[in-house]
Amino acid sequence: MNDKPTLYTSLSPALIHLYDLQDTVVVIIDVFRATSTIAAALHNGAGSVIPVDSVSEAIKISKEVGGIAAGERDGKLAEGLSHGNSPMEYKREFIEDKVLVLTTTNGTRLLHMALELGADDIVTGSFPNLSSVCNYLLQQKKNTVLACAGWKDKFNLEDTLFAGAVINRIKDHFSIHCDSSFMAEYMYTHNKADLLSFAKNLTHYHRLVNRFGYIDDIAFCLEEDSADVLPLYKDGHLVAG
Template sequence: MSESNKPRLEVCMSPALLHLYDVKDSIVVIIDVLRATSTICTALYNGAARIIPVADVAECVRIGQALGAITAGERDGKIAEGLQYGNSPFEYPRSFVEGKTVVLTTTNGTKLLHMAKDARQIITGSFPNLSAVCDYLVSRQQHVILGCAAWKDRVNMEDTLFAGAVVSRIRDHFQVNCDSALLAEQAYLSGKHDLFEFMRGATHFKRLIGFGLEKDVRYCLTPDSAPVLPLLVNNELIAFQG
């Protein structure tokens, strides 16, 4: 396939920049590595029936009560007041989550997901499902926007690194005419041999380590530990059945 006939692959490094991209014509990958999208793929991999992403805590509680579902989420890295569970992937083992519905709200990830609602399709990505994301995007041959949830609209390291990992793996199948994609790829190539060490100076890394969550951070930077593809269907994230 000639370069001009290939679909576009772009990286949006912050929700504040999303209006500059054509989401209606693209698959949007929501990326919130620490920790929303890592937790989403982990819960689905462990058998959760569905995950309902919502924007705020009050809505999370209301829907959770109506459905008899697990209410989960965080604000600023800690379990949000009024919710049962937080945003750690280790809170959702198969023995707990299999067959259940999780209603989830997070500081950054669920916000971006709702902002991208007009996309051709929405999936979620993180290192634990890196290969599943890459394989799916290559198979679909549609325009792609890798949307980083960032941290309160400020560009962050971990989401940029994941976007760079995707670009690095699948760039041959796409047109990459996007400086953000090139920057993300270079960052990933610089740090890929030890992402945990590379992340040490990053703000959210330091925030979570300060909360004693090193185990979470290491898991969220480990490729393919939860190889499932979360797909948004009727405002619910479910595991794609290829």
Template sequence: MKPSLHTSLSPALLPLYDVSSSIVVIIDVLRATSTIATALYNGARCVIPVDSVAKCIEIGRQIEGITAGERDGKIAEGLEHGNSPFEYPREFIEGKTLVLTTTNGTKLLHMALEKGAQRVITGAFSNLDAVCAYLSKQQQSVVLGCSAWKDRVNIEDTLCAGAIIHRLESAFEINCDSSKIAHTLYQDAKKDLFGFMRKQNASHYHRLSGYGLEEDIRYCLTPNVAGVLPVYNEGKLTSDLTIS
């Protein structure tokens, strides 16, 4: 029998899925999981995802890490850096630890852990092939967890789930309407993801472009610019592929 694949289009829907026997893929295209992949690709020692600004500051002080994150798309007060992948080039991040908190993505990651997820990885367009290769090799059930926006379904995370499904549909049993919706949306958008987001005036496109972050959006919708697989283990995300 093929393993199953389901898609949770919002953190509010995650309790409906059995994550205890699944690999959970945290998807937050704009921008947490894109930034995580980029930081690790550029040589960060690890990324520590936390669910509050206060904890981010506390851990950053303890380990002399880089404290970073956002709330509502802007750098959170008290943190050194934001959630843009362009803030973490190799010459800055290599060999360092990034402590990261975001509005949606890191919150969903901790929710999945609290619900007993068997394994947690993070995915985005930026590391699409690495995610798909890993899931195909593991042959375990998968839940694609879209971080959405404050529990409201968003287009970009749904598109990324659809892109994963498009590549893996033959390897999994998919009896899940959310997955079919995601795949259908991706089929409509795949030729020009940025153009699709702009044409639809997607909420997060509208929000970030209003902050002058159109370059971030274009980068985060570009496949395989940061080909690593972030895997969560003992409080950290690393690109260690030795975890079986």
């Protein structure tokens, strides 16, 4: 009898409805850059991060809580906001003890989709907080869905690579019969020696680096455990768990 919890990888928000999220840990993954930025902000002492799905909501809530309204649309600073979705913006001297109200094209939207589908145990994951995510999943011993944010419902590889990194570390403790998980781990193990070089092939790399010059962001987003904190969703806020 196999009493291990299950693990699945959803490769796109368009597929998340196919998975049972009840009594399941859902890991929201948006490596370039939302979940890396969330890890950076909390690691540098932010009181919390409030993920919202629209710019107007970010502005409204930030005024109510005295927080920082931030985010992007299509990779660039969203109109009406003074701070973007770069992990490099949220140094300790700027963000400590403040509330970051964040809206992004993919990651914060996926988190709200997971909530609507009944998820009640949500964390966010990226290479900068890989160990914290893996440790949490091992402690919880619950069914798990690794939910990749992709790009506007399309598949992207960097989120899948992170799912593969998680699977590579914890697979002995889960029952995994899932081709997307198998593919994710295969991609990660074959490229983990130099993720940054491999990333130069990726669509989102070209969007962020060639158009906007965010090479420092990309390097940070692919560095394992550089902001190793567990962003845990509670009562509308992501807090350091």
